[in-house]
Amino acid sequence: MTTAPHLALLGDATSVHVQRWAREMRARGWRVSLITARPQAIESVHQIVLPPVRRQTDWLWRVGAARRAVAALAPDIVHAHYVTSYGYLAARCGRQPLVMTAWGSDLLLTPRQNPLIARLTAWTLGRARLVTGDSRDLLDAARRLRPGVRTELIHWGVERARFAPQPWADKPGFEAVSLRSWETNYRIDVILRAFAQVVSERPGARLHLLGGGSEEGRLRALVNDLSLQNSVHFHGRLDDVGMAAVLARCKLSISVPESDATSVSVLESMACGLPVIASDLPANRDWLGAGALVPAGDVAALARVWKALIDDEALARQWGDHNAERIARDGDRRVQMDAVDSMYRRLLAEARGRAP
Incomplete structure (x- = not known):
């Protein structure tokens, strides 16, 4: 033997x-x-x-x-x-x-x-x-x-049997998710400030924060300062089943760190057929089109693309379908x-x- x-x-x-x-x-x-x-x-x-x-x-x-x-x-x-x-x-x-x-x-x-x-x-x-x-x-x-x-x-x-596209029609409203840790590099504060601009004009928008981390207290305080308590949901660290459940109800994923290599959370979001807005970093350029990339730390640019996808769900679905196809091929x-x-x-x- x-x-x-x-x-x-x-x-x-x-x-x-x-x-x-x-x-x-x-x-x-x-x-x-x-x-x-x-x-x-x-x-x-x-x-x-x-x-x-x-x-x-x-x-x-x-x-x-x-x-x-x-x-x-x-x-x-x-x-x-x-x-x-x-x-x-x-x-x-x-x-x-x-x-x-x-x-x-x-x-x-x-x-x-x-x-x-x-x-x-x-x-x-x-x-x-x-x-x-x-x-x-x-x-x-x-x-x-x-x-x-x-x-x-x-x-x-990506485990594609678990992270897979869900019917767009089954998703309520236009909910977005961040899977990144609540640490300084991942700029969850930028996401929240951009979301404040989004929700002021699209009040039905919702944001889910997964990941957990040392910045939780500061981020919760920022949510209160921005009056986003009814629109932001803090989930913390979830296992694969929990992550997939949140992704299944969302129509957008956001990842805007200052520095990053290829992000598993970006790939998992893509596998679920979601459009992704991400920092304009070399690793993200390998996976996403130019329209999905924003300068790290640029609140206005993030809010602008976010609102554009809410206003044009056909475009959002097109990005998501392309992302799912790319992961099936390479991820x-x-x-x-x-x-x-x-x-x-x-x-x-x-x-x-x-x-x-």
């Missing part, structure tokens, strides 16, 4: 993306372990819990625990999610083959904080056998930081995770070919 290859992930168990990755690899015949500083049960995935991380510098003091965890597991493949945290730990462990997945801010923002962090990130990338990312600009950033690093474009993908999670499985097995074959 052939022993299943052993994959050790390093990442936050609380992240739905890490949870999905682990389950997808389990479904493809991998034995999966997870080394994490933020534990949460994942079925059939053994976890080794690191001491808690409360500030960025704590990662520097988790190297010993991470090394002991990797040595105890002795996996065939090590894969770290988020370069400047778990990627750094994995790089210090020294076990190969090592894969790292960049998530966005770890390469697009964090290395800009100071030259030391940039050098440390470059060193970390240099220890990876392969770096994956979900947008071309993210992989370009990896290669700028570490010239010659081997990269591969892998999207998180299926099953296809992306099959590519990951092939990538792992290729790296294992390469490693065995180098063995004495």
